[in-house]
Amino acid sequence: MEIKNIIFDFGGVLMDWDPRYFFKDYFKDDEKMEYFLEHIAQSEWNEEQDRGRSLAEGTEIQVKKFPEWEKELKAYYDNWTIMLKSDIPKNVDILRRLEKTDYQLFGLTNWSEETFPYAVENYDFFQIFDGKIVVSGTEKLIKPDPKIWHVLLERYHLQISESVFIDDNPKNIEMAHSLGFKTIKINPDTDLELELKELGVKF
Structure with missing residues (x-):
């Protein structure tokens, strides 16, 4: 798919x-x-x-x-x-490049509803998502509870089989994989562009 x-x-x-x-x-x-x-x-x-x-x-x-x-x-x-020291430039660069493609981009984050606005106000790349972000503190659900993925899927009418999920937490990756997502586990040395290309993403 x-x-x-x-x-x-x-x-x-x-x-x-x-x-x-x-x-x-x-x-x-x-x-x-x-x-x-x-x-x-x-x-x-x-x-x-x-x-x-x-x-x-x-x-x-x-x-x-x-x-x-x-x-x-x-x-x-x-x-x-x-x-909240900074963004991670190499991965934000990939996000900015993906913005110029036809892929739909979403956020799914475990983050307090009280502190998340600070990040949005201070890091412009959040605007790339155009509000298509599911925040755990707002939903009162947290990864790896599968319900939070279903909030995202239902809100934006997504098909799991057409979706890649990127996270640094092994438990979240494990759950997303079990739900049927293609997944990329981020480590400090991960080449995100290469991982995406291996899944068929075109830049």
Whole structure:
């Protein structure tokens, strides 16, 4: 089946986000930073904000659990924009080239509804999607729950067999593959153009 739709995750694919970009200077102690990110402000906690819980509520819940880390926990979302270091130029370049083709381009992202607007306002490539973006925090669904892919498919009347899904998270790739999408797993050294061409995408 000919590919017509190319669906991008954002974090790790088009955007370079990592809490270490802020906390490395904050702690000036890598061991303490890693402890904090693994046991206190762990990714599972942040994912609940991506699922739609407010940043204030998420912070309050965690401060009650770990009152001795209150200052650090409050610093997390207060300094979130520092964690969003930059775009990933080589992959954004591919997106800009795809804009000049006939492929339909979509976004499917695990992202807080409160922080996503900052990215859209500060990185112009989001305009390429022309609003065709499904955000987990808005939908109250999060990858790898298959329901969020079905939101995208139904909203934009897409056929899975005509669609490629690009993500950096193995669980999301695994789920998309099981649903029938062609998939590309992004690593730091992935040649996205080559991977797309191997699936039949023409530039």
